[in-house]
Amino acid sequence: MTSSTVTGPGLGGGTLADQAYRSISDRLVTLRIHPGEPINDEWIAAELGFGRTPVREALKRLEHERLIVSYPRRGTFATEVQIADLGHISEVRKQLEPLAASMAAQRAGERDRQDLEGLLAELADASDRGADLIRLDMTVHRALYAATRNPYLEDTLIRYDNLATRIWCLFLDRLPGLAGHVHEHGPLLRAVIDGDAEKAADLASGHVAGFEAAIRSVI
Structure with missing residues (x-):
């Protein structure tokens, strides 16, 4: 093989x-x-x-x-999950996630927008099971990164999203707001689908800041 x-x-x-x-x-x-x-x-x-x-x-x-x-x-x-890395990871994501959301809103093709519409429907029907929500969160992020049409930005953000998600999973049983955090993607997806780059960037920025605040509240 x-x-x-x-x-x-x-x-x-x-x-x-x-x-x-x-x-x-x-x-x-x-x-x-x-x-x-x-x-x-x-x-x-x-x-x-x-x-x-x-x-x-x-x-x-x-x-x-x-x-x-x-x-x-x-x-x-x-590797061990290093909570001390949270600040470093967030510094990168606070810059690149809004950029990716803005670019996705401007560059997403018809197939991208159809895929994002499908994810909106999945969000509406999502269960509250932690594992299911984590996978849906990762799927949404990867769809947005792919819609930027920039493979270098996509690869970089996947790497940092993976590291951030490991931290999230470590505290999963202590973070009751997981469902709300994942469902925040609904307005973000809608902004990207509608081509509203400024709104998409603002929502992505708030999402990353909210993630860091949620983790810091339990460590």
């Missing part, structure tokens, strides 16, 4: 390395792979149904994104 193959076990398009990356990243971000837990490429490959080569490629990317760390002669581990 090679990473150039574009089909895989139910994990979406892209190379096998891309699919392995998405699957392992999801486990790391939502803390199903616990902080500090050892990462064994052979076990993960067997669990996901991939060969070890695409899994190793995925792990290299995840290490670059600070979701895993490798130590000589000790092995590879999921």
Whole structure:
């Protein structure tokens, strides 16, 4: 099995390395792979149904994104969630999330807007289960980033959103306002769909500030 193959076990398009990356990243971000837990490429490959080569490629990317760390002669581990990094992560997101929202409002194509309309409907019907809300939150963010039509900005924001989401998941049982936080995306999605760049940027800015305030209220 090679990473150039574009089909895989139910994990979406892209190379096998891309699919392995998405699957392992999801486990790391939502803390199903616990902080500090050892990462064994052979076990993960067997669990996901991939060969070890695409899994190793995925792990290299995840290490670059600070979701895993490798130590000589000790092995590879999921990184610890560093609450001290919250301020640094928020500094970046406060600048880039409004930019992305504004760009998405200006650049989103017809297919993008259809996808965002679909997410609006999902938000309206969303359950209050923490895991479901976290995944919906991540899906909304990624759809907005993709609509910027800037792959460099998209990749950067996915990386920082992953780090922020890990912090969120760490305090999930102490954050009763999760549903309200996720449903804030409704007006943001509507602003992007309507092409209102200024409103989209303002809403994105408030969303990031609210996230940081919510975390700081429980630490």
